[in-house]
Amino acid sequence: MSVNISYVLVAYNEPWRADELARLVVELRPGIRTVQVNDGQAALRVCRKQPPSFLIADGELAQLDARNLLLELRSHQATRLVPAVVISARVDGASVRAVRPLSPKAYLKKPYSMRDLRVRLNALLPGARTVSTQAASATGALSDFLNRMRSNNAGAPVMDSVQVAVAACTQADDWDLVVLKSKLSADPQITARLVSIANSAGQHHRAVCKTLGQALPRLGVRRALNLTLQLAVQNNASLSDPRLNHQAASSTSCAQRAADLAYWLAGRLKLDTELCYTAGLLHNIGELALLRSLQEWLDSGSELTEDEILCALRERSASFGSALRVRWRIPLRLRQLIAGFYSLGAEVFTREVLVLNVTGSLLRLPLSSPIDELLQDRAVRLLRLDKAILERARRERA
Structure with missing residues (x-):
């Protein structure tokens, strides 16, 4: 189905910034018409004369700021659905809350990065996305992109x-x-x-x-x-690609099962339930961070096959998670519990670490397999868990 595109309105205080943004729009959508204005009242007049297909608004527009401009547009039938991006120096909670009910497509922070803005606008502007030579060379191969993103990503999407x-x-x-x-x-x-x-x-x-x-x-x-x-409201806090969104929902569900099971086991053993819950919840945050990075890859105009998604999840989730937990300075004890979900090292470990290890073993054991397979696990023996409690734990898992 074709998209009826009228023009893109760029409303920015500084004329040179407005021109820069207009040139970026044309670069991303060759042939599209742009209109530039430098204050909010002028933007409102232009919109009332002919509604734009898209609006890029300076949050601090003179005479009528972006919030009040959107308020005016949303109150009239002809302009109430105009999609808009706001670029503002005000990113405190109160400012974001004030604009959010007006449904901007994105709320971006000043000063903006042209590279990041190119990615966002390419995903949001009407019309077919383009992949410029500049964007392709900047992005490079998927492997190189993920190598860079491993130590420079925003973490997981928000539920x-x-x-x-x-x-x-x-x-x-x-x-x-x-x-x-x-x-x-x-x-x-x-x-x-x-x-x-x-x-x-x-x-x-x-x-x-x-x-x-x-x-x-x-x-x-x-x-x-x-x-x-x-x-x-950060970039890709919600994943727009259905395949990535489905994978994220599955990973989030797995995290919740791990958290609930670890909490239950810790409670049975009179250990720190909240700590075990948190470790279970965060055990696969690397998968989620990776999926969000793959969304950025798609938003840059690149393509992604199902096999590439599964291969990246299989080969890179662990490294993404490790890098993220270190960069965010997640407390060492919590990191030790998360590591315990996957394996027990040779170092001295707490009973909570053992709980996370048993949680991981229970979740990895197929429901059709007999629970007896876990009775000789090191963590099970050290916690002195019998078959009855393991069976109950498996029911909790289900």
């Missing part, structure tokens, strides 16, 4: 349920820590980032945060919500 909760928080001011934890505790990305930020922001504290329940009181409701909002 749809958290996206909904974030939208709901714009309508309510009475959230407390208990409610907030219940909304966020199933999301690996939010959990990992808030734990990381809480430790970074609280270096004067002696105790190290290792769980979401420990991080939230240190951050407070308002700051935790602001941080969550910022994470939810």
Whole structure:
């Protein structure tokens, strides 16, 4: 089906910036018409005369800023569905919450990177995506791209349920820590980032945060919500490719099963349930971070086969996860538990590490296989788990 494209409106305070953005639009969509204005009132007049197919708006437009411009556009039938990108210096939680109900396609931060902006606009502009020689040479082969992204990625996508909760928080001011934890505790990305930020922001504290329940009181409701909002509006916080989105849903479901099973086992053994839950939830965050990077590859205009997706997941998930946990300074004890999910090393380990190892073994054991196969596992023997509790654990898994 053809797309009826009128023109792309670039509304930016600085004329040279408006010209730069207009040239980028034409580079990505050769032949498309662009219109440039340098204040919000001029943008509104142009839109009312003829609605654009797409709007790129400076968040701090003179006379009528991007938020109020969108408010005006959304209140009139002819312009209420105009897709827009806002580029703003204001990325605090309050500013993001104010604009989010107006449904911008993206809310980007100043100063922007032309490379990143090219990727975003190529994915969002109407019309067929283009792959320029410049973009292709910058991206290179998939293997080279993933090598770069391993140490320079944004982490996992944010779950749809958290996206909904974030939208709901714009309508309510009475959230407390208990409610907030219940909304966020199933999301690996939010959990990992808030734990990381809480430790970074609280270096004067002696105790190290290792769980979401420990991080939230240190951050407070308002700051935790602001941080969550910022994470939810980042590039590719939601995966647009159906194949990647399906894989992410499967990985997230696996993370939740691991978290719930580790929590149950830890509870039976009177160990740290929250810590074991967190380790289970984060054990495969590398898979999710890799999928988000593959979405960036697609957004650059490159192609991706099903075999390439599966090969990347098989060969690179572990390295993505390791690099991410180190870069975000996830506490060492939590990292040890996550490593224990996969194998036990020769070093001294805690009973919680053994719980994660048993959790991994139970999840890897086919449901059709007899539970007796696990009775001689090292972690099972050290925890003195009998067949009855393993059977119960398998039922919990199911």
